[in-house]
Every structure is written in C-alpha cells, then in structure tokens.
Amino acid sequence: MIRQIQTGIAVLAVAFIASGCVSTGTFDKMQAEKNEEIKALQQQKTDLEKQKTDLEQQKADLEQQNADTRQQVGTLEQEKAAMLSASQQRQQQYDALVKDLSSEVQKGQLQVKQYQNMLSVDLAEQIFFDSGKATLKPGGKDVLKKVGDALKGYENKIIRVVGHTDNVPVAKSLQGTFPTNWELSVARATNVVRYLQEVGVPPERMVASGRGEYDPVATNDTPEGRQKNRRIEIMLIDQNLANEMQTSTK
Numbered sequence: 229m230i231r232q233i234q235t236g237i238a239v240l241a242v243a244f245i246a247s248g249c250v251s252t253g254t255f256d257k258m259q260a261e262k263n264e265e266i267k268a269l270q271q272q273k274t275d276l277e278k279q280k281t282d283l284e285q286q287k288a289d290l291e292q293q294n295a296d297t298r299q300q301v302g303t304l305e306q307e308k309a310a311m312l313s314a315s316q317q318r319q320q321q322y323d324a325l326v327k328d329l330s331s332e333v334q335k336g337q338l339q340v341k342q343y344q345n346m347l348s349v350d351l352a353e354q355i356f357f358d359s360g361k362a363t364l365k366p367g368g369k370d371v372l373k374k375v376g377d378a379l380k381g382y383e384n385k386i387i388r389v390v391g392h393t394d395n396v397p398v399a400k401s402l403q404g405t406f407p408t409n410w411e412l413s414v415a416r417a418t419n420v421v422r423y424l425q426e427v428g429v430p431p432e433r434m435v436a437s438g439r440g441e442y443d444p445v446a447t448n449d450t451p452e453g454r455q456k457n458r459r460i461e462i463m464l465i466d467q468n469l470a471n472e473m474q475t476s477t478k
Contacts, residue, residue, distance in 0.1 A: 325349070328378040337371050345466045347385075349375060353392075353416075353458035360402045362415035364423055372420065375462065376427035385464040387424070387434045391417035392461060394454035395441040413438030420460055 325347060326333065326340050333340060337355050341348040356368030364372070379387055391413030398406045406412040414437065421436040446453035 324381075325378055329374065332371055332374065338375070347382075347464040349462040349464075351375070351420075351460040351462065352455075353460065354455070356420070356460060357416055360399050360406070360412070362406070362412060362419055364419055369423060372423055373427050376424045376429050379424070379429050379462075379464070382464055383433075384467050385433070386467060387429065388463040388465055389417045389420050389424070389434060389436050390443075390461040390463065391415070391420075391436075391438040391440075392443055392445075392457060392459050393441050394444075394457045395448040396454065409440040410438060413440045416460060420462075 319342075329338060329340060329349070332338050337352055339350045341350065351368075351371070355371060356364055358365065379385075393409040393413050395409075398409060398412055406415065417436040417438050421431075421434045424434060425431045441448070441457070444453075444457045445459075446456040448454050448457060
C-alpha cells in the first residue's frame, strides 16, 4: 500500500509539473504531506505487527495455562481417589478389628477407637495387671492373645504400646522395683509387647513406651476416673505417618 502511494505521488508529480498546474512550493508541500501519511502508515504497520506478536504470545501463554490446569485437575483427582481409597481402607480395618474383638468389647475389657490415620485399642488395666504390678495376669493373656491375632493382619501399621497410670504414687513397698509411675507404665507396656511378640506379632513393628500419669483421659479425683486412666493403649499407626513422626524428631 505504501509503495502504491509512493508511485502515485511520482505520477502526480510528473503530471502536475508537465501541465504547469502547480508551483514547486505546492508540490513540495504535497510531497511532505504524503510522506507524513507514509510515515503514519508505516507506524500503524509496526504497531499491528507488534499487536499480532503480543496476541500470539498471549495465546501461547493461555494454552500453557490450560495444559497446566488440566494437569493440576488430573493430579487433584488422583489425590482425591487415593484419599477416598485410604479412608475406605481405614474404615474396613476398623470394622474388621471391632468384629474380631467384639466379644471383648461387649464385656468391657477393651475399647476400639478410630482416628484419621490411626486405630487404637484401649485395654482395661485391672484385667491385665494387679495393682502396682507389671506381670501379666493369665486372664489378661487370653484377651491379649486375641488382640495379637487381630493385629497380625495389619502389615502396613506400626504398633505402639503405651502404658498409662493414675496419679496415685506407687506403694512404698514396691518403690524398690518401680520408683514412680513412669517406671511402672513402661514396664507394663514392655511386657505387653513381649507377649505380643510371643503370639506372633513381628517385633520390628512394635514400640513400647510409658506415659505414667501424664496423659489422663478422665479426672483423677474420683475412683471411676482413676480406673479409666489406668490403661494400656495399643495404637496402630500408618507406616508413612510413623516415618514422618520419626523424621520430625530428628
């Protein structure tokens, strides 16, 4: 288009000069005006080319964003499916554990609780130990054997056994063996772990610890509350969660 205008100017110039219709000053003015038009058109062309380049870049950016969004949606859908599957698996594990231990639950010998990434079996202390003692009673072993049989199937779980007491100090006659409730709670948890190993639970999956009187679930101001606090807690923790907990403590 610009070339056509330039050609037109040349033709008009020759025609006007030949015919003597315009003066040299008028021609120069016309030529300057046409040059300005050419310059403006050239600028418009440059601007349009830049706009085209910008739009092409915007298009490429949007296509990349769409691809990234589709990938994110796909990842979120996979995570959602994995979470749903894990939730269903936890529920199935909880239901199976309750079913396996239903008679003990009904007798009040233990409770089964479900958490987000954990299952917990709370054992009533009086069934397993005499007051101030850490030796397992025969009746407690019978119940604990059934618990052990139920735990064997959870190969993806770490089994944490925790001993708990009330806040009543250990009798002076027993303080030579257990100076405080700390030692008593640890000894009880350790003996439970040793017995679970005897009935076939892999020892590398188990951890024994004691909290003494410092993690109560009820008040220690009443006999009923103290009885609830005297317990053995068996927690089934997902392997991945256990690894994260171990890493965070390093």
